[in-house]
Amino acid sequence: MKTSNSKTKDRFRLEASTADRLGICLFRYQLSPKERFLAVNRTLAKILGYECEKEIQACTFKSLFKNPEDAKEFFRIIKKEKIVRFHEALFKRNGKEEVWVAITAHLTSSSDKKTQRIEGILEDITKHKELEERFAFEKELFQNLLDNLPDAVYFKDDKNRLFRVNRFYSDGFKMPPEEISGKTDFDFFPKQQAQKMFDDDTYVLKTGNPIIGKIERTLLPNGTRNCVTTTKIPLQNKKGLIVGTMGITRDITAYDQLEKNRLNMAVTSLKVLDRVLEIRDPYTFGHTRRVSIIAERIAQELGWDENRIFELKMSAELHDIGKILIPLEILNKPGKLSDLELKLVQEHVEKCYDMLKPHGFPFPMPEAIYQHHERLDGNGYPRGLSGEKIIPEARVLAISDVLEAMTFHRPYRAALGIKKAAKEIRDNAGSKYDKEMVNVTLKILGENNYNAFWLKQEPSI
Numbered sequence: 148m149k150t151s152n153s154k155t156k157d158r159f160r161l162e163a164s165t166a167d168r169l170g171i172c173l174f175r176y177q178l179s180p181k182e183r184f185l186a187v188n189r190t191l192a193k194i195l196g197y198e199c200e201k202e203i204q205a206c207t208f209k210s211l212f213k214n215p216e217d218a219k220e221f222f223r224i225i226k227k228e229k230i231v232r233f234h235e236a237l238f239k240r241n242g243k244e245e246v247w248v249a250i251t252a253h254l255t256s257s258s259d260k261k262t263q264r265i266e267g268i269l270e271d272i273t274k275h276k277e278l279e280e281r282f283a284f285e286k287e288l289f290q291n292l293l294d295n296l297p298d299a300v301y302f303k304d305d306k307n308r309l310f311r312v313n314r315f316y317s318d319g320f321k322m323p324p325e326e327i328s329g330k331t332d333f334d335f336f337p338k339q340q341a342q343k344m345f346d347d348d349t350y351v352l353k354t355g356n357p358i359i360g361k362i363e364r365t366l367l368p369n370g371t372r373n374c375v376t377t378t379k380i381p382l383q384n385k386k387g388l389i390v391g392t393m394g395i396t397r398d399i400t401a402y403d404q405l406e407k408n409r410l411n412m413a414v415t416s417l418k419v420l421d422r423v424l425e426i427r428d429p430y431t432f433g434h435t436r437r438v439s440i441i442a443e444r445i446a447q448e449l450g451w452d453e454n455r456i457f458e459l460k461m462s463a464e465l466h467d468i469g470k471i472l473i474p475l476e477i478l479n480k481p482g483k484l485s486d487l488e489l490k491l492v493q494e495h496v497e498k499c500y501d502m503l504k505p506h507g508f509p510f511p512m513p514e515a516i517y518q519h520h521e522r523l524d525g526n527g528y529p530r531g532l533s534g535e536k537i538i539p540e541a542r543v544l545a546i547s548d549v550l551e552a553m554t555f556h557r558p559y560r561a562a563l564g565i566k567k568a569a570k571e572i573r574d575n576a577g578s579k580y581d582k583e584m585v586n587v588t589l590k591i592l593g594e595n596n597y598n599a600f601w602l603k604q605e606p607s608i
């Protein structure tokens with residue numbers, strides 16, 4: 148007949164062999180009256196680097212902990228709670244590196260409290276801990292990177308709501324990141340500007356295409372304007388579905404200003420030449436400035452951005468600078484020009500192009516000027532370009548130039564008037580001039596009751 152003790156041993160053996168097959172460690176430990184292992188399975192011996200179970204049984208449970216403080220904490224909890232679940236601890240490993248274990252155990256006491264035992268299981272979680280540490284390290288690295296970047300970084304959900312921002316972003320709005328969470332660009336920027344940002348986010352969400360290095364001029368809450376370059380990319384979940392966007396915005400105001408200053412210097416020196424032309428040829432006095440005013444108004448109506456309009460205005464200011472090289476007696480000749488004289492006048496576009504091209508402008512100013520006498524049907528000059536080959540800037544310049552020229556006196560004719568100028572562009576919409584641009588121009592003229600608004604307005608550059 149088997150004793151209760153031997154029955155318990157049999158049960159443990161049975162459980163131990165199952166646990167060994169599953170790679171789980173089992174142990175029974177006597178806490179009092181004398182601390183000792185009553186039983187352990189082979190897997191526990193193996194993960195702690197022992198040859199056999201008996202070698203562990205010579206140790207105390209406490210001695211297995213790498214750090215005595217951890218052992219104290221374990222015993223404090225189990226004595227108080229009678230149970231521990233997935234208690235993580237670093238154990239010594241016989242002759243090798245340490246091993247991370249998760250202990251799940253319970254404490255039993257005899258009725259007289261003289262005998263206390265701990266029974267439980269142990270799992271080797273070293274690999275899991277290594278992954279966890281690596282993940283924590285990478286998370287910290289990522290956070291460090293985010294917090295030390297001198298750029299605004301933000302993450303938005305599929306409703307374009309911010310859910311995480313970096314320190315630079317939150318410092319910029321003087322608001323803690325947790326308060327920013329849930330807000331949208333409409334909470335920080337003027338409505339029109341926020342709408343553009345919203346549309347860009349929606350584009351990235353819907354198409355999965357990134358927006359790389361978009362240059363934007365933004366109005367900040369403190370009323371100042373800055374120039375930024377923004378990149379937005381889609382955020383995907385594990386299944387590859389787009390669940391949000393990530394953006395990074397870099398302030399390039401200083402660089403932008405530097406570029407503008409450089410450009411302004413080049414343009415100013417060219418404008419000096421333009422003024423010389425005006426002095427030489429009083430009939431064209433103010434022509435380029437007035438063309439610039441008309442071109443600006445058309446471009447605004449077309450919805451062009453601020454930067455493109457600025458570039459267009461500079462092109463308008465300089466579009467006839469090549470005339471400085473045309474003999475004055477031809478420019479100011481009353482009456483009809485001979486074929487040769489006409490050819491010489493027409494050369495002003497090429498001469499202008501040759502003057503501007505070496506400056507390497509970061510936008511198509513030389514080309515816009517080169518094309519301002521081209522017509523959609525190919526009957527313009529100097530290259531007889533047609534249709535889409537004529538860039539939009541040149542098409543705006545063509546309309547603005549004609550409108551201004553026809554409403555002003557010339558040596559060879561009196562001013563023709565705004566109605567005739569409007570008729571010229573209306574009759575030739577789609578053949579000589581861009582149809583959409585003509586419609587926009589006629590709309591503007593109508594809004595101004597066919598008064599030449601370019602005569603009253605001061606240019607802004």
Ligand SMILES: [Fe+2]
Binds near residue numbers: 466467519520
């Ligand atoms: Fe011209």
Ligand SMILES: [Fe+2]
Binds near residue numbers: 434466467
């Ligand atoms: Fe002109």
